[in-house]
Amino acid sequence: MDKLTMLSHISLFDELSKEELMTIDKMSEMRPVKKGTVIVSPDHPMEALFLLKQGQVRLYQMNEEGKQFTMDILVDGNIFGETGSVTLTDDQIYAEAMTDTYLCLLSHNDFENFIEANPKIALKLIDILSSRLKDFYSFSEKIALRDVKHRLLYLLLMLSEKTGHRKNNWQSIEMKLTHQDIAHMIGATRETTSTVLSQLKKEGFLKKVRYFSVDADKTKEYLGLP
DNA sequence: CCATTAACGAGCT
DNA sequence: AGCTCGTTAATGG
Numbered sequence: 001m002d003k004l005t006m007l008s009h010i011s012l013f014d015e016l017s018k019e020e021l022m023t024i025d026k027m028s029e030m031r032p033v034k035k036g037t038v039i040v041s042p043d044h045p046m047e048a049l050f051l052l053k054q055g056q057v058r059l060y061q062m063n064e065e066g067k068q069f070t071m072d073i074l075v076d077g078n079i080f081g082e083t084g085s086v087t088l089t090d091d092q093i094y095a096e097a098m099t100d101t102y103l104c105l106l107s108h109n110d111f112e113n114f115i116e117a118n119p120k121i122a123l124k125l126i127d128i129l130s131s132r133l134k135d136f137y138s139f140s141e142k143i144a145l146r147d148v149k150h151r152l153l154y155l156l157l158m159l160s161e162k163t164g165h166r167k168n169n170w171q172s173i174e175m176k177l178t179h180q181d182i183a184h185m186i187g188a189t190r191e192t193t194s195t196v197l198s199q200l201k202k203e204g205f206l207k208k209v210r211y212f213s214v215d216a217d218k219t220k221e222y223l224g225l226p
Numbered sequence: 227c228c229a230t231t232a233a234c235g236a237g238c239t
Numbered sequence: 240a241g242c243t244c245g246t247t248a249a250t251g252g
Binding site for chain 3: 178179180190191194195197198
Binding site for chain 2: 149
């Protein structure tokens with residue numbers, strides 16, 4: 001369905017059996033989180049695993065001047081956090097709820113016990129981590145060090161694949177975003193973002209219907225993505 | 227190429 | 240009235 005597999009795009013829900021899921025579900029603690037809440041930051045590293053039940057969470061990094069850069073958007077079924085031995089995110093990463101969100105919290109101990117009881121899960125984790133590493137290489141090579149146009153297109157494509165649906169080439173982004181929001185996510189200014197957005201509209205990468213829609217094929221070709 | 231600065235109208239609170 | 244937002248344009252790194 002969604003073929004842009006990204007760093008920390010982990011859908012354990014896809015890979016676990018029903019029973020395994022039930023076990024995790026029983027052990028985990030449900031927690032609602034309001035939109036805008038910073039769930040994890042370098043100041044408050046959480047020794048736990050988060051299962052994202054419902055909502056959207058943005059993973060980003062920030063430099064000394066407070067400029068942000070969005071690494072990934074997580075949606076229902078993704079998993080993130082750290083558990084000592086296994087790090088599913090970076091320790092310098094921030095996680096912020098973009099919408100009202102339901103999280104399940106799994107403690108370090110519970111997770112390790114679960115792995116001991118279900119060795120197959122360890123193998124799946126290796127798969128997940130190695131594919132994340134691969135995605136990260138591709139990501140940094142093709143996007144991270146490139147200009148605002150690339151970063152912006154990449155973000156919009158990612159957002160559309162996570163939140164929207166596809167009609168012909170056009171993938172919608174079902175999210176209310178100001179130019180300022182977008183600028184923060186790609187480490188650019190509001191002005192530049194505004195300029196590049198209208199440029200992309202002229203060039204046919206983008207159109208505005210309700211929120212935004214991107215021409216997915218055209219964008220992927222431009223970014224050199226499969 | 228892009229941040230910065232400035233400036234302006236529109237819209238929201 | 241004052242702030243946020245989108246937009247354009249000049250300048251300079």
